[in-house]
Amino acid sequence: MNRALSIRSKSNSRSGPSSSSSHGRKAFSLASLRGTVQPELSKRLYRLIKSENNLIAAHEAAGKERVSIATQLSEWGEQTGDEAISDISDKVGVVLSEMGEQEDSYAHALDESRGVLKAIRNTEKSVQPSRDGKAKIADEIAKLKSKEPESTRLVVLEQELVRAEAENLVAEAQLTNVTRQKLKEAYTAEFLATIERAEKQVILAKHGLRLLQLLDDTPVVPGDSARQYVHGNQARQILNDAEDDLKDWRLDTGLLEGRGQQQDGGEHFVSTNTSPVRSPKTPALQHHNGNGVTGHEREATENGGGRSATGKEVEV
Amino acid sequence: MNRALSIRSKSNSRSGPSSSSSHGRKAFSLASLRGTVQPELSKRLYRLIKSENNLIAAHEAAGKERVSIATQLSEWGEQTGDEAISDISDKVGVVLSEMGEQEDSYAHALDESRGVLKAIRNTEKSVQPSRDGKAKIADEIAKLKSKEPESTRLVVLEQELVRAEAENLVAEAQLTNVTRQKLKEAYTAEFLATIERAEKQVILAKHGLRLLQLLDDTPVVPGDSARQYVHGNQARQILNDAEDDLKDWRLDTGLLEGRGQQQDGGEHFVSTNTSPVRSPKTPALQHHNGNGVTGHEREATENGGGRSATGKEVEV
Numbered sequence: 001m002n003r004a005l006s007i008r009s010k011s012n013s014r015s016g017p018s019s020s021s022s023h024g025r026k027a028f029s030l031a032s033l034r035g036t037v038q039p040e041l042s043k044r045l046y047r048l049i050k051s052e053n054n055l056i057a058a059h060e061a062a063g064k065e066r067v068s069i070a071t072q073l074s075e076w077g078e079q080t081g082d083e084a085i086s087d088i089s090d091k092v093g094v095v096l097s098e099m100g101e102q103e104d105s106y107a108h109a110l111d112e113s114r115g116v117l118k119a120i121r122n123t124e125k126s127v128q129p130s131r132d133g134k135a136k137i138a139d140e141i142a143k144l145k146s147k148e149p150e151s152t153r154l155v156v157l158e159q160e161l162v163r164a165e166a167e168n169l170v171a172e173a174q175l176t177n178v179t180r181q182k183l184k185e186a187y188t189a190e191f192l193a194t195i196e197r198a199e200k201q202v203i204l205a206k207h208g209l210r211l212l213q214l215l216d217d218t219p220v221v222p223g224d225s226a227r228q229y230v231h232g233n234q235a236r237q238i239l240n241d242a243e244d245d246l247k248d249w250r251l252d253t254g255l256l257e258g259r260g261q262q263q264d265g266g267e268h269f270v271s272t273n274t275s276p277v278r279s280p281k282t283p284a285l286q287h288h289n290g291n292g293v294t295g296h297e298r299e300a301t302e303n304g305g306g307r308s309a310t311g312k313e314v315e316v
Numbered sequence: 317m318n319r320a321l322s323i324r325s326k327s328n329s330r331s332g333p334s335s336s337s338s339h340g341r342k343a344f345s346l347a348s349l350r351g352t353v354q355p356e357l358s359k360r361l362y363r364l365i366k367s368e369n370n371l372i373a374a375h376e377a378a379g380k381e382r383v384s385i386a387t388q389l390s391e392w393g394e395q396t397g398d399e400a401i402s403d404i405s406d407k408v409g410v411v412l413s414e415m416g417e418q419e420d421s422y423a424h425a426l427d428e429s430r431g432v433l434k435a436i437r438n439t440e441k442s443v444q445p446s447r448d449g450k451a452k453i454a455d456e457i458a459k460l461k462s463k464e465p466e467s468t469r470l471v472v473l474e475q476e477l478v479r480a481e482a483e484n485l486v487a488e489a490q491l492t493n494v495t496r497q498k499l500k501e502a503y504t505a506e507f508l509a510t511i512e513r514a515e516k517q518v519i520l521a522k523h524g525l526r527l528l529q530l531l532d533d534t535p536v537v538p539g540d541s542a543r544q545y546v547h548g549n550q551a552r553q554i555l556n557d558a559e560d561d562l563k564d565w566r567l568d569t570g571l572l573e574g575r576g577q578q579q580d581g582g583e584h585f586v587s588t589n590t591s592p593v594r595s596p597k598t599p600a601l602q603h604h605n606g607n608g609v610t611g612h613e614r615e616a617t618e619n620g621g622g623r624s625a626t627g628k629e630v631e632v
Contacts, residue, residue: 005552007409008390044392051385058378065371069364074323076360085495092503093323099510173538179401180533187408188528191521194415198514198521205507205514209571212504217496222489236321255525 039128045121052114059107066100083229088215091235095208095242102200109193116186123178130171134164192251200249207242211235355444361437368430375423382416399545404531407551411524411558418516425509432502439494446487450480508567516565523558527551 038046070093077089141157214231354362386409393405457473530547 005410005555006390006406007387007413008394008406044388044395048385048388048392051381051388055378055381055385058374058381062371062374062378065367065374069367069371071323072360072364072367076364078324079360080495082492082495085499089499090322090324094321097323170538173536173540176398177533177535179396179398180531181535183401183405184528184531184533188525191524191528194521195518198518202511202514205510206571208507209504212500212507215496215500217493217500219493219497220489222485224489239321255522 039125041128041131042121042124045117045124049114049117049121052110052117056107056110056114059103059110063100063103063107066103067097070094070097070100084215084227084231087229087232087235088211091211091239092208094239095204095211098242098246099201099204102197102204106193106197109196110190113186113189113193116182116189120179120182120186123175127171127175130164130168134161134168137161137164188256192255195255196251200246203245203249204242207238207245210238210241214238355441357444357447358437358440361433361440365430365433365437368426368433372423372426372430375419375426379416379419379423382419383413386410386413386416400531400543400547403545403548403551404527407527407555408524410555411520411527414558414562415517415520418513418520422509422513425512426506429502429505429509432498432505436495436498439491443487443491446480446484450477450484453477453480504572508571511571512565512567516562519561519565520558523554523561526554526557530554 073096074090074093077086077093080086080089137157137160141154141161144151144154144157214235216227220227389412390406390409393402393409396402396405453473453476457470457477460467460470460473530551532543536543
């Protein structure tokens with residue numbers, strides 16, 4: 001089978017936490033010093049949560065750039081003085097801008113999921129002293145047995161060990177429970193957010209393609225009279241369609257029905273994962289209100305009021 | 317209508333290139349000095365192309381972080397000593413890693429589209445001298461007419477102006493053609509790439525959700541014997557399904573059929589936009605080969621060879 005069933009690096013197989021020094025990182029970098037403050041048990045997750053932060057920042061940056069590009073595209077298109085380019089670039093800009101907003105929502109959903117992982121890390125942190133305590137007592141007993149096998153302290157220590165073991169048993173069970181529940185919750189949320197972003201961006205991209213198809217790119221001959229742009233109404237209708245489709249979008253709830261034999265998990269899923277899905281917020285396009293040209297003004301422009309492709313060129 | 321039909325900022329309406337100084341940017345920042353080197357006509361697109369670069373970098377970073385998180389998740393899961401967590405986290409890691417690869421492919425597609433925009437910018441750059449030349453001659457004629465209306469140079473200048481106008485007419489037609497074609501091509505490619513990334517990530521996320529549903533997160537009681545993990549085969553099958561679904565993925569070619577009345581544009585679309593779609597490369601999961609545990613080794617681990625959830629805890 002020439003396909004990966006695992007992504008673990010081979011060098012690290014089964015060696016546990018002690019292998020972290022083999023990653024070739026410098027001993028005294030700030031990052032590694034910080035990591036060292038974490039108890040051994042929670043180190044890996046501590047780093048993973050930091051990486052999730054970088055991931056979130058990257059998607060946030062992508063969303064921001066997308067929105068900025070959308071405005072730039074619209075303003076560039078206006079400046080070309082070509083009626084068709086001006087209208088299409090502006091409306092494609094609206095679509096791109098909404099894609100950027102979806103990217104930003106995705107980043108926020110990832111951030112919520114990251115918060116859930118922290119619950120595991122915190123439990124790992126709190127279980128470490130329990131493990132350490134148990135090990136320390138066992139150690140003491142072993143030493144004492146070899147040095148002073150008759151010591152009366154041995155009885156006390158054995159009692160302490162039984163108590164420490166009982167306490168640790170509870171701690172480990174808590175760790176198992178929290179780890180499984182929160183891992184499932186965190187990545188279920190990430191996958192659902194991925195689906196939401198993807199499906200909404202597909203809607204937007206499809207309508208974006210429709211807009212571009214309104215742009216007649218058959219070559220003009222020098223001196224041709226400027227072709228009239230007649231697709232203003234169609235272009236506006238496409239934005240309406242995009243808005244309607246986004247409003248109608250729902251998460252396929254079938255995704256959360258147990259498909260394996262793990263029926264137990266099903267209920268937990270549904271209860272813990274309503275937050276990333278959220279109420280389908282009145283979507284899209286609305287946030288542009290106020291900083292755009294009003295519908296009325298656009299109307300005037302579209303009917304050719306006051307400018308034409310040639311008119312612009314004469315001015316220059 | 318309380319919805320945006322435009323994303324242009326109001327302050328900038330119809331003022332054209334001259335408004336670029338009103339953006340409140342500092343006069344002597346390095347960025348603005350660089351921008352100044354560009355002819356007026358191509359300045360906006362020059363900046364937009366720079367912003368596209370930031371967008372690409374952001375998606376690249378997101379892809380890289382995603383792949384890194386995937387490995388970290390897998391290695392963290394192994395270290396928990398919980399058989400179920402170990403297997404599920406590893407396979408979820410495979411899915412996340414492939415999602416990261418899709419993000420990276422997306423960044424590359426955006427980069428190709430950015431290259432197409434450069435063709436517009438370069439044409440804009442080359443048209444600027446033609447506009448300037450024409451304007452300069454017209455200016456000279458106007459000055460001369462007011463100062464020496466009888467000058468014989470006027471005849472020569474008028475002839476020069478006719479030539480300059482003819483040359484500019486060609487240049488402007490070229491600009492219109494290149495702008496329309498390349499704008500359509502560039503953003504068609506971006507939208508198609510968006511659809512490809514989205515649809516593939518939906519496939520991956522859905523199988524990721526299936527994996528997580530194999531994780532039994534009903535609470536354990538302290539001292540319970542470790543639950544046997546029995547979903548190894550199912551988990552492996554889910555990765556197989558994900559790979560098959562990715563292989564079967566095709567772009568909906570109906571997306572490129574003209575839906576508006578602009579049938580002319582249809583053919584151009586198909587011809588210019590084969591590159592972002594690419595042949596559906598044998599996808600997914602394959603790049604993990606070699607650095608992962610082999611199928612055989614996994615098999616041994618899955619059958620509980622040599623480790624159990626409790627075994628790990630005793631060691632510590």
